[in-house]
Amino acid sequence: MNATLDPKKLISGATGDWEVVIGMEIHAQVTSHSKLFSGASTAFGGDQNAHVSLVDAAMPGMLPVINEECVKQAVRTGLGLNAAINLRSVFDRKNYFYPDLPQGYQISQYKYPIVGEGIVLVDLPDGSQITVGIERLHLEQDAGKSLHDQHPTMSYVDLNRSGVALMEIVSKPDLRSSEEARAYVTKLRTILRYLGTCDGNMDEGSLRADVNVSVRRPGDALGTRCEIKNVNSIRFIGQAIETEARRQIAIIEDGGTIDQETRLFDPSKGETRSMRSKEEAHDYRYFPDPDLLPLEFDQAFVDALKAELPELPDAKKARFMKDYGLPPYDAGVLVAERVQADYFEAVAKGRDGKMAANWVINELFGRLNKEGKDIEKSPVSAEQLGAIVDLIGEGTISGKMAKDLFEIVFVEGGDPRQIVTERGMIQVTDTGAIEAAVDAVMAQNPDKVEQARTKPGMLGWFVGQVMKQTGGKANPQAVSDILKAKIGLE
Amino acid sequence: MSVDQATVRRIAHLARIRVTEDEVPHLQGELNAILDFVAQLDEVSVEGVEPMTSVTPMQMKKRVDVVNDGFMADKVTANAPAADDHFFTVPKVVE
């Protein structure tokens, strides 16, 4: 639990400052071919009720059989969260009635989840880092979908999603601002994508968040919390927290109390609204599912999975900082997506890490963002970018020329070395040629030469002129050195 | 332990079975008769005893992660009291 109170994160109300306390329950769809307890497909899309077996439809006499890959994915995720893996866990039935819940119960884990306490380190934009505690992770079935807009008086039920494996990841209430919450979800999503245990596609519903928000005066006990269910984008998570915190603060400052309830975030209105009538706090009557046995595996099973884990973002970031000399911020940007990190390493291999990072982050990402492209769709491959970096390093082209070259490769494609040769982009480094150009410029501007002797700042103008003279091809550093020598500066 | 009529109504609602007001007292009597019968279990000392978690102790068998089921929307909706184009249809759910 973050013990220190950061005054910067407090929200100021009418009567003073308030601390927001946030906890999150993330539902992450497990990456697997088939469902948690049935062999039907988990693929997104698909005609209604096509990805549904008799078990998913809860026909009389149907029974669940667990998917071994889903178990492994949960363990991998637990390892990625630095969490305790429980060698024995139990599946419980959570009983309630809803048309998209065909069994009339959801198979979940209540008392004995597969993963226990863990930790996620989250870097914030200002460079600071927070530690977010994980309470637990458990496996459970997803429900189907009810469509309420297909018919005036009927709801339409599609059970395709019913039975898909979910990991419910519960954080401790360690978050203190909407920014922290967004950063946490972003980091969690990155970890899951690195592990390959969840694709994190929030627009397809692979990752959904239930956000618990309460407020309190700094130093007070925890306030009553409200749960905002099924927030399906990081942006909305931030907005929901902001509006909910302010809603609660306004109520309390007005003399009211907060009712513990479930709410929904309405993005079009930018506010939360109460979801269920309060008469029924659900009594889920959890009990161990008698159609299943306790889930048990040994430490060797866990260790084998651990040995196969890919390098995770925190470790990769540390390695980038150490091996490539990158600053934390840059390393953080690169490891945000595994494909980005891999791309960077392909460029940086055998080259100057800092230069490679600069090109990847500032030039490539910048350009990709402009086009709204992902790195997977980058028109410039790591090889091509690497070649550009090589050409700079060799002194064949100047930095400015490299940018032009990059643009050409981005738009037209092609081998950078070939382009440089074909289009005569080779930098002029021959000191004789540069001297000749410098002499020419100096001869054309004798009065400026005089001025430059006393105003060193004029050097820049001269460099520019010489660059023009050479059609931009001269090595600027060489130009600068020769100019200084000839003008008599230093 | 015994149940009062309010509890009978609450349980009936949890179980989604409509009971008429007339039926409540009778049901209350029946449920209490059963609860009286099972009350003798309180005599037993269960100190240090684990609840039975599996009748025949064994390792839980798992499935390999392959798609080998589903693609039977016809079968799945064949017995539906109301369906439309392979959707199950139900009276509107009030959120």
Next chain:
Amino acid sequence: MSELIDLTLAEARDALKAKTISAVDLTKAHVKAMEEARALNAYVLETPDQALAMAKASDDKLARGDAGPLEGLPLGIKDLYATDGVRTTACSKILDGFVPRYESTVTSQLWRDGAVMLGKLNNDEFAMGSSNETSAMGPVVSPWAPPNWDKARLATALKGDKKGLLVPGGSSGGSSAAVAARLCLGATATDTGGSIRQPAAFTGTVGIKPTYGRCSRWGIVAFASSLDQAGPIARTVRDNAILLRSMAGHDPKDTTSVDRAVPDYEAAVGRSVKGMTIGIPKEYRVDGMSAEIEALWQKGIGFLRDAGAKIVDVSLPHTKYALPAYYIVAPAEASSNLARYDGVRYGLRVDGKDIAEMYENTRAAGFGKEVRRRIMIGTYVLSAGYYDAYYVRAQKIRTLIRQDFETVYHAGVDAILTPATPSPAFGIGEMGSADPVEMYLNDIFTVTVNMAGLPGLALPAGTSDQGLPLGLQLIGRPFDEEALFALGEVIEQAAGSFAPAEKWWV
């Protein structure tokens, strides 16, 4: 033709193999008997066309020398088993008109082995009952006539409200009645608290509930998942052994089914029981137990002793707590298993102004009184604040009950002999009192076996003073059904078989 239905399943099998009878003739004889016995209400659905087609196919296979272990043998199937394309209702209104598009694992194994399906058999609604009186399809009449009733009285009752005619037991009342009345060579049944063994005892037939996990539960309408087991009812111990072999086996679709080879159970029938140790548990001698039950028990002890078994007194201290614990665990699991009957995807739907009303109307109309009662008790004992006091406690007591048996078996006992029921069959409508517990007491000797997950076989060993069949129960070690068949055969050979005196229902 009537001789054909008097064959046991084993005799029919041998006759088919020897080609002294044909499968079609055998099936035709049973179809006729089934039709003639409609007043007993043992069958809720007859499938004569399908039966004849299956019998013809069996004759072909027999001719080719390609016969399966059950080739051409006509069986009745309890209406709890999903049968592909054949209506399956669990004898409940809520599954009105439900036609599964899948076959239960156990019945598919029967068809794989060549058996013939005569029809679906009546049972207590969702297997909840001990007399078949909770069935939405009406009660089943036992082919055993009530003592001292004359023909006229029998006919009147049979045509009328059936009151006073005997119950065949439950929940597998249709199965036991059909076997006793020779309307099939054998029947499938299920047992959660005694629903195979008690009906067998009431009708003078033989039934076995195997060890939990021996047979697959896939495709059988679930009542209480940790207690349900599939098993046969037939006229002899040998017939049971033959049927169980086909029914048993690991099913990867049922996580609770056990991966263990199925032995040739028939080979155990006739095996010597010399030197086996039989335990007689003192706690089964309950207060007020009738003299005739005690006498029956002693008779059984004598049979086994004469065959060379050693008889020892044993103690199963937690016996009396099994029934109350059962009436917590079973309803709790049932309340959850029956939540899927909601009118959305199959079965009965009674409309309402919104989904909440639809649920409540559907389930109120669809479930009978006993089912509703058990769902409510089950819901209550799982509900917040009561879960630990009831369900967890009952599951702990279950551990103690199993430990009682483990202790006894560990001390060298091979099997345990007890009465199967506290009384012979009673009359339809006789147990209509306000106290549901009175009916539950019928299972007092049988529930312990489900709670411990052990195998239990019931078979007739004598008759009551009034001439009604009385049964004994043999309880075995886990997966030692063979011992039960060996011991059962000894008792059967000594006691003889029991059949109703005449076909008074035709």
